[in-house]
Amino acid sequence: MKLNIKIQILFLLFSSIFIACQNKKSNYNEHEINNEIVDVQEETQEVENEELDTIKPIIEEKDTVERNSTYNSKPARLISDIEAYKNHIEKNPKHKLIRLADHNSKIKLVPRYYGTNNIFDRSLYSMPEVFICIQIAESLSAINQELEEDGYRLIVWDAYRPYSVTVEMWEHIRNPRYAATPQKGSRHNRGMAVDVSIEKLDGTKVEMPTDFDDLSREASPLYHGISHEARQNRDYLIAKMQKHGFTVLSSEWWHFDYKGWSYVPLFDISFEDLLRIEKEQYLKISKKIK
Incomplete structure (x- = not known):
């Protein structure tokens, strides 16, 4: 009888430890995902800010070859x-x-x-x-x-x-x-x-x-x-x-x-x-x- 009680106590103890570890892992993964989203948003904002910074009265920089070929093509109805x-x-x-x-x-x-x-x-x-x-x-x-x-x-x-x-x-x-x-x-x-x-x-x-x-x-x-x-x-x-x-x-x-x-x-x-x-x-x- 005493042996069964000890086994039950040990089972409950191990179960509690296992659940606690899983909760900690779950919280850690969630924190990682949120950080990734924040990082992506920050990077997107940085890109947007960089694009805004390029909007100047007279642009000195040259476009890429691809953009040049697109922009420089003539319209159809001319x-x-x-x-x-x-x-x-x-x-x-x-x-x-x-x-x-x-x-x-x-x-x-x-x-x-x-x-x-x-x-x-x-x-x-x-x-x-x-x-x-x-x-x-x-x-x-x-x-x-x-x-x-x-x-x-x-x-x-x-x-x-x-x-x-x-x-x-x-x-x-x-x-x-x-x-x-x-x-x-x-x-x-x-x-x-x-x-x-x-x-x-x-x-x-x-x-x-x-x-x-x-x-x-x-x-x-x-x-x-x-x-x-x-x-x-x-x-x-x-x-x-x-x-x-x-x-x-x-x-x-x-x-x-x-x-x-x-x-x-x-x-x-x-x-x-x-x-x-x-x-x-x-x-x-x-x-x-x-």
Whole structure:
């Protein structure tokens, strides 16, 4: 009897030791797994921070060969031949690129990529012209009319941009956060995007968050760390643009894309060629009238 009791006591003792060891092992494994998750999260955060650190105004580093070949490939819907452009706008008259000054002389045109007053410190355009898709011109005129009623007017910094200029910009900036890649092109290449601001009718400047092509966080239309006046002016402009079919870019308060932009192909037609085409069409109309 005593022997059986001793055996039972020993069995209970060994069982307790075994269970305790298993619990300790279980806790240790769980701690190891949690540490692995934390390490992965920390490494991911470090990678994200490194990526954020590479976002600088002008990128000096070269991409890998693989990224270069991807980014540098041309988009499928690109029209660079003059005759092809003429044929396209004949079939799609709403895609025609027109000279904005001929459509509305009240809108102030300040083409920033003509001259040196831009982030590239040199002229990217051969002449101080602003071309735009004809369907946008009507909306800009309506916006400017509303602005005039409040004592303001629209300033256009950039509109249609030849695809070759987008490629040139990419060669200098080489970061898709700040420049359109040659692979995708820009909505500016379609004549379906505008860079705009406002001023008083007498030419007095109004306070805005940043200057054109500012690459800081203050340029975001969602940024709140600016003066009350700058925020009011920015939001006023955005509201007017949105009312007439435009959407503001999340990183640039001055950049607006027009609805239906994806239906328009990219163009690489120079300003000189566009003026030449306009002149040809004007002469044809003149002959018909005579």
